[in-house]
Amino acid sequence: MDAKLASGGISSLENDGRATWARVEYPKIDFEDLHYYAAPKNTEGPKSLDEVDPELLETYKKLGIPLSEQEILAGVAPENRVAVDAVFDSVSVATTFKEELAKAGVIFCPISEAVREHPELVQKYLGSVVPVSDNFYATLNSAVFSDGSFVYVPPGVRCPMELSTYFRINEKNTGQFERTLIIADKGSYVSYLEGCTAPQRDENQLHAAVVELVALEDAEIKYSTVQNWYPGDSEGKGGIYNFVTKRGDCREKNSKISWTQVETGSAITWKYPSCILRGDNSQGEFYSIAISNGHQQIDSGTKMIHLGKNTASRIISKGISAGVSQNTYRGQVSAHRKASNARNFTQCDSLLIGDKCGAHTVPYIESKNSSAVFEHEATTSKISDDQMFYCQARGLDEEEAVALIVNGFVRDVIQQLPMEFAVEAQKLISISLEGSVG
Amino acid sequence: MNAPAKIQETKAEQSLNAQFDATLAQTTQDNANQRKQAWDAFKAKGIPHRRVEEWHYTDLRTKMTDAFALASKTSPKADALTGAGGLETYRIAIVNGRYVPELSSNQALAGLTVTEAEGFLAAQLGTDDAMAHLNQALVQGGITIKIDADATIEAPIEIVRYTDGTEVSSYAGTSVEIGSGAKALIIESFEGDAEAAYQSNALTEVKVGDKANIHWLKLQVESEKAQHIETLSIELGAETNFQHFIYNEGSALSRAQLFLEFKGEGTHAGLRGTCLLKDSQHADITLFVNHAVPECESREYYRAVVDDKARAVFQGKIIVEPGAQKTDGQMMIKSLLLSDTAEINAKPELEIFADDVQCAHGSTTGDIDEDLLFYLMARGIPEAQARKILVLAFLSEAIEEFEEERSVELLEAMTRKWLHADEMVSE
Numbered sequence: 071m072d073a074k075l076a077s078g079g080i081s082s083l084e085n086d087g088r089a090t091w092a093r094v095e096y097p098k099i100d101f102e103d104l105h106y107y108a109a110p111k112n113t114e115g116p117k118s119l120d121e122v123d124p125e126l127l128e129t130y131k132k133l134g135i136p137l138s139e140q141e142i143l144a145g146v147a148p149e150n151r152v153a154v155d156a157v158f159d160s161v162s163v164a165t166t167f168k169e170e171l172a173k174a175g176v177i178f179c180p181i182s183e184a185v186r187e188h189p190e191l192v193q194k195y196l197g198s199v200v201p202v203s204d205n206f207y208a209t210l211n212s213a214v215f216s217d218g219s220f221v222y223v224p225p226g227v228r229c230p231m232e233l234s235t236y237f238r239i240n241e242k243n244t245g246q247f248e249r250t251l252i253i254a255d256k257g258s259y260v261s262y263l264e265g266c267t268a269p270q271r272d273e274n275q276l277h278a279a280v281v282e283l284v285a286l287e288d289a290e291i292k293y294s295t296v297q298n299w300y301p302g303d304s305e306g307k308g309g310i311y312n313f314v315t316k317r318g319d320c321r322e323k324n325s326k327i328s329w330t331q332v333e334t335g336s337a338i339t340w341k342y343p344s345c346i347l348r349g350d351n352s353q354g355e356f357y358s359i360a361i362s363n364g365h366q367q368i369d370s371g372t373k374m375i376h377l378g379k380n381t382a383s384r385i386i387s388k389g390i391s392a393g394v395s396q397n398t399y400r401g402q403v404s405a406h407r408k409a410s411n412a413r414n415f416t417q418c419d420s421l422l423i424g425d426k427c428g429a430h431t432v433p434y435i436e437s438k439n440s441s442a443v444f445e446h447e448a449t450t451s452k453i454s455d456d457q458m459f460y461c462q463a464r465g466l467d468e469e470e471a472v473a474l475i476v477n478g479f480v481r482d483v484i485q486q487l488p489m490e491f492a493v494e495a496q497k498l499i500s501i502s503l504e505g506s507v508g
Numbered sequence: 509m510n511a512p513a514k515i516q517e518t519k520a521e522q523s524l525n526a527q528f529d530a531t532l533a534q535t536t537q538d539n540a541n542q543r544k545q546a547w548d549a550f551k552a553k554g555i556p557h558r559r560v561e562e563w564h565y566t567d568l569r570t571k572m573t574d575a576f577a578l579a580s581k582t583s584p585k586a587d588a589l590t591g592a593g594g595l596e597t598y599r600i601a602i603v604n605g606r607y608v609p610e611l612s613s614n615q616a617l618a619g620l621t622v623t624e625a626e627g628f629l630a631a632q633l634g635t636d637d638a639m640a641h642l643n644q645a646l647v648q649g650g651i652t653i654k655i656d657a658d659a660t661i662e663a664p665i666e667i668v669r670y671t672d673g674t675e676v677s678s679y680a681g682t683s684v685e686i687g688s689g690a691k692a693l694i695i696e697s698f699e700g701d702a703e704a705a706y707q708s709n710a711l712t713e714v715k716v717g718d719k720a721n722i723h724w725l726k727l728q729v730e731s732e733k734a735q736h737i738e739t740l741s742i743e744l745g746a747e748t749n750f751q752h753f754i755y756n757e758g759s760a761l762s763r764a765q766l767f768l769e770f771k772g773e774g775t776h777a778g779l780r781g782t783c784l785l786k787d788s789q790h791a792d793i794t795l796f797v798n799h800a801v802p803e804c805e806s807r808e809y810y811r812a813v814v815d816d817k818a819r820a821v822f823q824g825k826i827i828v829e830p831g832a833q834k835t836d837g838q839m840m841i842k843s844l845l846l847s848d849t850a851e852i853n854a855k856p857e858l859e860i861f862a863d864d865v866q867c868a869h870g871s872t873t874g875d876i877d878e879d880l881l882f883y884l885m886a887r888g889i890p891e892a893q894a895r896k897i898l899v900l901a902f903l904s905e906a907i908e909e910f911e912e913e914r915s916v917e918l919l920e921a922m923t924r925k926w927l928h929a930d931e932m933v934s935e
Contacts, residue, residue, distance in 0.1 A: 432857045435871055444873040447871075
């Protein structure tokens with residue numbers, strides 16, 4: 071289904087939203103040639119999980135995300151239960167644990183359903199964090215998004231399980247434009263995880279999602295991403311362009327938003343999950359592991375915008391570059407006039423594996439308040455010969471040694487992930503670095 | 509690939525058009541071609557604005573509302589020039605971009621040659637910056653300073669750049685060649701009529717040979733209404749020690765942009781400085797340090813004290829090119845905000861293409877440490893004075909690292925004067 075963009079949404083596609091400041095290079099995207107809507111192959115749409123392509127379930131299993139409830143009921147301890155919303159191409163195919171969540175009052179459903187069932191919430195919050203005209207890709211998403219996930223946690227409720235969305239792009243030439251909206255009402259807590267994969271394709275595919283988080287008074291949202299989109303082959307052919315706008319709004323006092331991301335996939339990752347610290351005493355966190363290998367390009371980081379009093383933010387970014395990849399951390403920390411006693415601590419460490427790759431750090435530190443205290447530190451280094459020797463002397467081969475050292479390097483961030491995904495993320499890191507040494 | 513939207517010319521750009529035409533009419537053919545080339549490069553970009561990443565925090569297009577008329581040749585009284593204050597120096601005076609022998613030291617100094625250059629400098633800049641190109645197109649005069657190989661010059665070489673007149677603009681071009689094994693202290697000052705509004709745009713190109721030992725102190729004490737732009741391009745040979753310090757006190761708007769490139773191995777470069785800002789001053793220090801060869805060390809340490817509605821901008825980029833192994837680059841920016849209307853923007857960048865390197869940068873922003881203040885006040889020092897002591901200590905740390913005795917003394921005196929620190933003691 072080819073789509074022509076409504077002229078009202080985007081007046082011109084001549085400029086493809088390229089930024090002069092970002093360290094990413096890619097050929098011009100032909101937006102006319104893109105598929106803006108694709109449904110999973112079974113045209114009827116799967117009625118139950120049994121009808122889902124077994125190949126997809128296999129990918130799912132590999133990622134360690136248990137989709138079927140039976141599987142969980144059969145063996146996994148109750149505290150490890152995760153409610154999953156699976157989005158294939160442009161359609162949400164299955165949402166698990168809906169009933170149990172409904173008992174707690176938590177709404178977790180495809181956003182297409184939320185538009186029908188809970189229009190008052192959608193109208194109130196959609197686009198309130200990322201305005202339609204925010205940036206090129208947010209505008210594009212706003213114009214064409216067809217599905218995504220919606221979460222609403224009512225006041226005082228601690229969401230009884232991890233929520234998770236699993237994204238997959240199947241169709242050729244497809245752009246995935248999903249939209250996620252999470253609202254944590256007063257005093258609530260929710261932990262949300264997204265996983266992303268795509269099969270191998272020669273052409274580049276575009277993923278331009280928008281994620282909006284709203285935390286009201288005393289609420290906390292923890293958003294974790296394990297991103298493993300197809301990165302392209304060893305020649306740099308194919309792969310996903312991951313151009314995502316993610317932003318959280320600590321709208322009221324004492325709220326907290328925490329982003330954790332493990333970025334191992336995509337040909338190009340270009341995103342800055344951000345926190346607007348609007349409420350007094352609100353907190354923002356950003357923990358990131360970005361691994362680039364082969365021809366991958368990453369320009370990622372965060373924005374911490376301190377608006378309220380006594381706001382605090384913390385940024386821990388670990389970048390690892392291997393192969394001929396380019397890995398850039400770009401982050402902004404700003405304190406506005408009224409943000410008295412704002413605090414930020416930023417640590418960006420880069421690790422280089424091989425002499426053909428690049429590691430770059432570009433922080434923007436802007437302070438307009440004398441009581442704001444911002445600290446930033448960054449280091450760049452390589453795996454030392456001593457470390458390698460130590461590991462190899464104990465019988466590890468070169469690749470295992472690198473994986474072990476890298477896992478130590480990123481430990482601060484892994485610890486922030488929900489337990490069941492931490493293990494998976496560690497595995498992913500080892501897989502991503504395969505072929506980077508020797 | 510995407511043609512940028514056509515931007516309308518500002519009033520300043522229109523004035524510059526006329527000034528360039530007038531300049532062109534007065535120059536020789538050879539010179540004119542070079543000017544034209546530079547002018548085209550400037551026109552392609554226009555006056556930088558916030559959409560130009562390197563100028564993001566200093567929106568010159570907005571701040572430079574007009575381009576003042578090109579300053580004519582004048583000869584101010586000798587006592588108008590301050591330079592390095594009381595130090596015994598070898599003085600080179602440049603007024604409105606032109607070398608003025610009458611105001612300069614006239615006896616020869618062994619190992620040093622100063623020649624007046626005609627207009628355009630064929631600088632091989634490591635930059636494609638619009639304001640550097642503008643200087644090349646409009647430069648009014650210039651000098652070439654040569655320091656012979658193995659020469660040790662004891663007296664500080666003082667370059668005084670003075671803009672004489674109000675509502676005028678001066679464009680100075682300077683080329684400095686420092687031979688291998690040379691040792692010298694260069695103190696350059698940028699100044700003008702106090703109270704006068706003027707624009708000064710200086711372009712300086714420095715080439716240093718191998719095994720040299722150079723200290724370079726820049727005193728930016730332009731009038732409080734001045735707009736000051738300086739582009740400094742530095743190339744360093746092997747095993748050289750080059751130490752640069754910016755003392756930034758003057759100007760309503762100032763921008764110092766340094767482009768440093770390591771050309772030989774085993775070289776150390778220190779780029780340091782202090783910014784002392786008040787009222788609604790805006791000061792921008794932007795660095796590009798390119799480690800093009802292995803085994804070089806660079807240190808970029810800057811400190812800023814920002815009061816009232818002033819704004820300090822610091823951008824520093826350490827680039828480590830492929831193959832520049834064993835590079836050691838450390839950058840640190842510390843800022844003190846003394847008022848809630850002051851602002852600091854810092855952007856310390858690392859761009860690394862080699863794996864066997866040690867690079868780090870850090871940045872801190874905050875107010876005076878309350879504990880330290882309490883400590884001093886508990887010992888009977890009034891708060892206002894205690895604050896000054898702490899600010900002075902904060903700045904002195906950076907000054908002392910310059911490790912050149914005469915300069916450190918001069919800098920500390922100037923810093924104390926700015927702080928009115930001595931008045932407090934005598935009260």
